Amino acid sequence: MNEAGWLHKSALLVRKDLRVEARGRDTLPPMLAFAFAVTLLLAFTLPGSTRLAAPVSVPGGTVAVVDVVSGFLWITVLFAGLIGFARTFEVEREEGAIDSLLLVPLDRSGLFAAKAVANLAYIAAVQGVLLPTFALFFALDLGASWFVLVLVTILVDLGFVAVGTLFASLAAQTRSRELILPILALPALVPVFIAAVELTSDLFVGGGLDAVATRGWFGVLIAFDVVFMTIGALAFEFAID
C-alpha cells in the first residue's frame, strides 16, 4: 500500500469521526463539562489564590500549595481524556458499523492513527479550555513560558492518545467497557503524567526551566510517545477483529 493512500484514507476517517462528533456532540461536550466541574470543585477545596503561593513548611523544607496545582491540572486532563477515549468505537458499535469500518481497504495502523488523531483533537480542545480556566481560577502566572506548557502538552497528548486509543479498543470488546479502560490505562500512563507534572510545576510559580531536569523529562516523554505510538500501530492489527 503506498504512503499517500494510507495518509489520505486515514485523514478521511478522521474527518468522518469529527463530522459525526460535530453533528452528534456525544464526546467533547461531556469531556468539557467534566473537566470544568472538576476544576470548580478544586477551586472550592484549595485555599484562595492569595494563600496558594504562601510557603507551607513540610518535613524537609517548604513548599507552596500552588505546587500541587500542576498535579491537579494533569489529573483533570487524564480523567477527562479517559472519559472521552472510552467512546472511541462507540459510534460504530451503536450503529453496528464496526464491520464496515474494518472493510475500509486500509492497514490497521491507519485505523489506529485515525482514531488516535480524533482523540487528540478532543483532548486538545479540552486543554484549550482547561488551561486558561486553571490560570484564571488559581491565579497562575505563566509569563513567557506559556510556550513550554504548550510543548509539554503536545508531547503528553501524543503518548496519552496512543495508550488511550489502544486500550479503549480493547475495552470496547469487553463486558464493562467504561470500567476496564482506566484500570488498564492508568498504570501504563504513570511515566507521562509524572513527567508532565515535573515539567510544569515550576512554570506555575513563575520559575523557568531547570536545563538538566528538563532534558531528562522531555526524554521520558519522547521515549514514551515513540514506544507507544509504535506499539499501538503494530498491536492494532490484533486489537480489532
Next chain:
Amino acid sequence: MSTSPPASSPQSKAVAYLGTAAWVSVAIAVVMMFVVAREATDAMGGQLQRIFYVHVPSAWLAYLAFAIVFICSIAYLRTNARRWDLLAHSAAEIGVVFTTLVLITGPIWARPVWGTWWQWDARLTSTLVLWLTYVGYLFLRGLSSDPSRTGRLAAIVGIVGFFDVPIVHYSVNWWRTLHPLGPTIADPTRDSGLGGPELITFFISLSAFTLLFAWLLALRVRLGHLEDQAAEVEAWEDAAPAAAPAPT
C-alpha cells in the same frame, strides 16, 4: 480430538513429583534461613533481614512470570494456539501472587529499618505499577466472555505492560533523584554483605521458590486444560440435547 488424561497419567505423576520436590526444598530453605544463615547487622534489620530469603526470590520469580507472559503473548498473537494463551494466563496469575508477596514482605522489613512502610523510589514504584498492570490484565480476562477474543486482548496488555515497566522504573528514578525527600535508600541487594552460609541459604531458597513456581504453573496449566475440556463437553451437550436424552 482431545481426550482427558486419567488421574494417574505420566503428566500428573510428574506434576506430583514436582510438588513434592518443591515442598521438600521449601522446608529445607526455611530451616537454612533460621539455622544456617547468621543474623544480619542491625543496619540491615537484624533478625528481620531473614525476610529477604523470601522477598528477593519472590521478586525474581515475579519478573520471570511476567517475562513468560510477554513471550507467550507474542507467541499467541502469532500462532493463535490456545496453549500459549493458557500459559500466559497461568503465569500472570502466579506472577501477581508473587508480586503481592514482594509488596507485603518489603514494607514489613522497611518499617523498622527505614522507619517508613513505603518510599516512592524507582524499584518500589515500578513493582507497584507492575502489580497494577497485571491485576488489570486479570480483570480484562475476567470481563471478557469469548475465549479467543479474551486471549487476543489480554496478549496485547501483556506486551504493553512489559514495555511500560522499564519506562516507569527510569522515570521514577529520575524523579526521586531530582527531588530527594527523606533518607536515601541503598539498593537492598547491593550492600547486603552476605557471607558464605547466607549466600548458600539464599540460593537454596531461590531454588525452592523456583520449584514452587514451576509446580504452581504446571498445576494452573493443567487446571486450564480441564476447564477447557469441561467447557467443550458442556458445549457439546448444549448443541445436541436431543441426541443424548437424559437417562431416567
